[in-house]
Amino acid sequence: MQQLKVAIVGCGKIASLRHAPEYSLNPACEIVGFYDVDPSRAKALANQYGGRVFSSINELAASDTDAVSICTANIHHAQNTIQMLKSGKHVLCEKPMATTLDECEEMAHTAEMTGKRLLIGLNQRxxxxxxxxxxxxxxxxxxxxxxxxxxxxxxxxxxxxxxxxxxxxxxxxxxxxxxxxxxxxxxxxxxxxxxxxxxxxxxxxxxxxxxxxxxxxxxxxxxxxxxxxxxxxxxxxxxxxxxxxxxxxxxxxxxxxxxxxxxxxxxxxxxxxxxxxxxxxxxxxxxxxxxxxxxxGNIRNTGVIDEFIRAITTGKTSRLxxxxxxxxxxxxxxxxxxxxxxxxxxx
Ligand SMILES: NC(=O)c1ccc[n+]([C@@H]2O[C@H](COP(=O)([O-])OP(=O)(O)OC[C@H]3O[C@@H](n4cnc5c(N)ncnc54)[C@H](O)[C@@H]3O)[C@@H](O)[C@H]2O)c1
The missing domain is CATH 3.30.360.10 (Dihydrodipicolinate Reductase; domain 2)
Structure with a gap:
């Protein structure tokens, strides 16, 4: 089976402690790159997990990446997510989903319109x-x-x-x-x-x-x-x-x-x-x-990344x-x- 190409936008704490390590443990996907407004953060994760550093979010949008984690600060979630969905990528966005209800609704609507999966990182489930x-x-x-x-x-x-x-x-x-x-x-x-x-x-x-x-x-x-x-x-x-x-x-x-x-x-x-x-x-x-x-440094697989990959590959509904x-x-x-x-x- 061909591996899903995945990338991470926002390379801070949650990307380093959960998303990158959990993608690297899932055999159904391959990390192809990272983007952060601070390129040194993207580079640090690319050095550790492989993949490239995207020089802009537009470059990532134009790439053949299949799925993206949005791990930026709250105010950017809606814009980042909608851009990725519209460029044909499945999205796992961190919580809180967005900063207004209108944005949340637009994100969910865009996922529906594009036929791409949109999951939110509510790991307590x-x-x-x-x-x-x-x-x-x-x-x-x-x-x-x-x-x-x-x-x-x-x-x-x-x-x-x-x-x-x-x-x-x-x-x-x-x-x-x-x-x-x-x-x-x-x-x-x-x-x-x-x-x-x-x-x-x-x-x-x-x-x-x-x-x-x-x-x-x-x-x-x-x-x-x-x-x-x-x-x-x-x-x-x-x-x-x-x-x-x-x-x-x-x-x-x-x-x-x-x-x-x-x-x-x-x-x-x-x-x-x-x-x-x-x-x-x-x-x-x-x-x-x-x-x-x-x-x-105590890392335990939260199950969120595995669920995201499973949702994409099986098409089944997800609790996220x-x-x-x-x-x-x-x-x-x-x-x-x-x-x-x-x-x-x-x-
Ligand atoms: N699921 C959870 O339990 C959980 C836990 C912690 C954080 N989070 C969420 O994850 C998100 C990130 O939190 P964090 O703790 O990793 O913060 P952080 O500050 O450590 O990391 C955010 C990163 O995003 C980058 N960034 C900011 N704006 C950007 C943009 N427009 N484009 C690209 N990169 C950009 C920053 O440079 C930084 O590297 C937040 O929304 C937070 O609520 C979720």
Whole structure:
């Protein structure tokens, strides 16, 4: 079978820690090149993984590359993705999908019109305990989900990027803060686990502690607290935070009529089920890999690249299809609107 020719646009942290190593491990594809506005970054990855350095995004668009990862900063996702789709490439775009709902819709529409795949890098759908939890919720093990509590909070993206004054803090480049960076993962995870969408959002976003070198507070939220309601009426909370200056917290609890599922809340067991009759099942489908562990060189295949290649080669629908990921973005935009207006937003 002929290998798919793949390339990466944006050669920073996520490209180096996940996309490039995961493509290099997948025998169905071959890395043909890299593009970054800073050519030295593209060159560093080309030296490590092979392939060429594209001198411009137009040169990449004109090439015979089959598929492209978009790993640029948020504000560029829509333009980069649409250009690649229109030039005949399948696209895996990092989260958050884009910075406005119109852009997200245009991206999904362009994928449909061009017949090319567009997947979004919402990797929480592949974490072992989440996959196992979905099966168990579907089988009825905790009954009907009634409430939930999900959190993704860590000390902030300046640690991930290694830069005190990271673009994640710049409203003109990131557009949104912790909710776009971390909250979209958890909104998407709720859609995956509950198998239904969030339809009502009440949120408060805050900038409590992150400051620019000038001493001013950053222009985006460093915390977002949401109360969410699903189509069936299940109601719960989501917290996305950049000011948890202890261990990263990436936990989720789903409370059902017959029991509770706790995910990544215990260091020894990534999945715990507390049954209504008092029995407890403790499992460890996988241990959570924190940002700190990834930065220390602990790489684990997230499954996202394998899924992208599988979606292209089989034509089958994917749990990362943009048409589904866009619902997490709707929650994110609704949270911003709710916080601004002080009202609940119906999606
Ligand atoms: N899925 C996840 O869990 C996850 C984790 C971290 C980051 N991300 C996302 O990945 C994206 C990149 O984040 P990062 O942490 O790698 O940031 P980064 O700053 O380390 O890397 C971004 C790279 O893009 C390049 N770039 C910026 N504008 C460009 C343009 N117009 N064309 C080409 N290259 C350009 C920069 O020079 C830089 O090398 C962000 O949208 C972020 O939200 C996702």
């Amino acid at each position: 592949f974490m072992g305990a989440h996959v196992e939890a979905k099966k168990r919720i579907q089988s009825g093990e905790i009954g009907r989900p009634l409430t939930f509590d999900t959190r993704f909070a860590h000390p902030g993206p300046e640690i991930w990027t290694g830069m005190a004054n990271t673009w994640f803090f710049d409203k003109n480049i990131a557009a949104f803060g912790a909710m776009a960076d971390l909250g979209v993962h958890k909104a998407d995870l709720l859609h995956y686990l509950l198998d239904e969408h969030i339809v009502k959002v009440h949120a408060v976003t805050k900038t409590l502690n992150k400051r620019l070198p000038s001493g001013e507070l950053i222009g985006v939220d460093d915390n977002c607290f949401c109360i969410l309601t699903s189509e069936s009426g299940a109601t719960g909370t989501l917290h996305a935070g950049w000011t948890n200056y202890g261990q990263e917290d990436n936990s989720t609890c789903i409370f059902g009529t017959e029991g509770t599922i706790k995910l990544y809340s215990d260091p020894e067991h990534s999945l715990i089920i507390e049954h209504k009759d008092g029995t407890i099942t403790r499992l460890n489908p996988d241990k959570q890999l924190t940002n700190d562990e990834q930065l220390a 299809d943009a048409s589904e990921s866009i619902f997490a973005m709707r929650v994110m935009f609704a949270a911003a609107e709710s916080s601004k207006s002080g009202t609940s937003i119906h999606i």
